[in-house]
Amino acid sequence: MKDTLKEIWKEILELDELPSEDESFFDLGGNSFSAAQVIAELEDRTGKTAEVSDFYERETIAQFAELFD
Amino acid sequence: MKNSIVGILGCGGYIGSNAAEKLLKNGVQVIGGQRSDKNMFEEYENFSRRKIDVNVKAELDAFISECDIVINCVSPSHVYGKLVRDAVISAGKILVDPSDASYEKDRSSTEGICVASAGYIPGLSEYLPYVAAKRDFDTIERSVVYQGGFDGCSAGSFVDMIIGAGNEDFCGDAYISKGNIAPLGSDIRKTHATPFSDKKVIFKPLITCDSRKLAEVLGSNEHYFFCTYDDMATLSFFMKLLVDVTRHSKEEAAVMIENKLNERIKTNKEFGSQTPLAFLYLELTGLKNGIRKAEAYKVCLRNVNRVCGYFLAETVLAVLRDPSKLHDGFNYGFELVDSSYEKRILDEIGDDEYIRLEDIADADRLCIEEITNKR
Missing domain, CATH: 3.40.50.720 (NAD(P)-binding Rossmann-like Domain)
Incomplete structure (x- = not known):
């Protein structure tokens, strides 16, 4: 899940390289709309979903991935 | 003519x-x-x-x-x-x-x-701050427009609204700083009491072409536009529809949006069933005769x-x-x-509607710094 999230974040946030597990989604330039885009991509690739508000509770990939443990 | x-x-x-x-x-x-x-x-x-x-x-x-x-x-x-x-x-x-x-x-x-831009949004939402600024200020330092409420539109208009909001002219989580669009985060988990709604609401910043034009003609150093939502579920619903717009053609997105709207109306009977009521709330800060002042104006519409x-x-x-x-x-x-x-609007509306554009007491003003978290 973490690797999938890294790929999705890189794509949606147009990052040059994969983010680390501990970087904040918002510090990397994310916002509520890009959060919704990540969720849509996540649903397509894994069939799992989340809420936009989850990004505010869990700003890093390490924290966000815990939702799916 | x-x-x-x-x-x-x-x-x-x-x-x-x-x-x-x-x-x-x-x-x-x-x-x-x-x-x-x-x-x-x-x-x-x-x-x-x-x-x-x-x-x-x-x-x-x-x-x-x-x-x-x-x-x-x-x-x-x-x-x-x-x-x-x-x-x-x-x-x-x-x-x-x-x-x-x-x-x-x-x-x-x-x-x-x-x-x-000759309707409600865009249209009236630019006209009212425009006339208020011209009447009450010599220069504008900060202008803020808050918009919200359910406006009882048709399914076709709802689809138009979402497709319009999902196009590239809209910048979510942004404001205008000295003519440039700059990022502006707000914690969408937080709800705020307001002078214009019985319920606490979530604020979501948004900048459109019309916001940019308004900021330009006002000469405003900082311009904000916020959409408000009653709850996180409604905001999430809108956000996901916006994503559909970016991932599909307009035609495909239109069908998906209408289907999802109908599903939501079926599963959540409160959605779309409220008495139509929309509001605009404006706050202007600037100078008049060399003195700095801030004024707020409230507009409630029972029939948008x-x-x-x-x-x-x-x-x-x-x-x-x-x-x-x-x-x-x-x-x-x-x-x-x-x-x-602005004055004649009052003469045009029925007994069950009202519209007000008036000064608001200092204590009732919204604090923009509490709504946003500039990162």
């Missing part, structure tokens, strides 16, 4: 019928174009009706040829906006549009004479479609009174309407 003929496409709709009624009461010669055979405005001698399918070019062109000004209220505008616009402009007539959905981001390239239709008609009346205000290309409705209309 005293004896001009105004054609209204979509004359039978929520906004078109209200615009028609006001123009007719003002003695304007109106031709109503609609899909159905339904009779309307029979009591007015200055009204005539044409049954028209805008998809049939010959019918559309024939309608336009009878008019000097064409108002486009055909829904959905993401399907018919550009089609009507092209036909009106190629016929050399003036087009007036309550929305701005069918215009390019670079409005300097707009051909013909088009008046857009009517107020929107009336503002649209007022824009047309402004053009008819003084066509020299128009220039080639894209004209903003809010710049054309006379400032005296």
Whole structure:
């Protein structure tokens, strides 16, 4: 899940390289709309979903991935 | 343009019928174009009706040829906006549009004479801060517009609204700082008490082409526009629809949005069932006679479609009174309407509606710093 999230974040946030597990989604330039885009991509690739508000509770990939443990 | 003929496409709709009624009461010669055979405005001698399918070019062109000004209220505008616009402009007539959905981001390239942003949002939401700023301030340092509430629109208008909000002209989580768009985060988990709603609401920053134009004409150093939502579930619902717009063609997205709207209405009976009530709340900070001051203004609308239709008609009346205000290309409705209309709005609405534009006490003002978390 973490690797999938890294790929999705890189794509949606147009990052040059994969983010680390501990970087904040918002510090990397994310916002509520890009959060919704990540969720849509996540649903397509894994069939799992989340809420936009989850990004505010869990700003890093390490924290966000815990939702799916 | 005293004896001009105004054609209204979509004359039978929520906004078109209200615009028609006001123009007719003002003695304007109106031709109503609609899909159905339904009779309307029979009591007015200055009204005539044409049954028209805008998809049939010959019918559309024939309608336009009878008019000097064409108002486009055909829904959905993401399907018919550009089609009507092209036909009106190629016929050399003036087009007036309550929305701005069918215009390019670079409005300097707009051909013909088009008046857009002449409805509620965009339109009234720029007009009111514009007249308040001109009346009460010499210079504006900060301008804030808060918008929210359920506005009881049709499914077609709802789809238009989402498709419009999902296009590249909109910048979510942003504000305008000295003419430039800058990121602006807000914690969407937080709800805030406001002077305009019984419920606590979530604020979501958004910048549009019209916000940029308003900030420019106000000369505002900082300009904010916030949409408000009653709860996280509603905001999430809207956000996911916006994502659909970016991932699919307009046609595909329109079908998906309408289906999801219908699903939501079925599963959540409260959604869309509230009494229509929308509001605008404005806060302006600036200088008057060298003294710094801040003022707030509150507007509540119990019938957005009517107020929107009336503002649209007022824009047309402004053009008819003084066509020299128009220039080639894209004209903003809010710049054309006379400032005296702010007072006259009160005379136009019914007993069950109200609209107020007044100063608000210091204690009731919203604190923008509490709403946002500038990162």
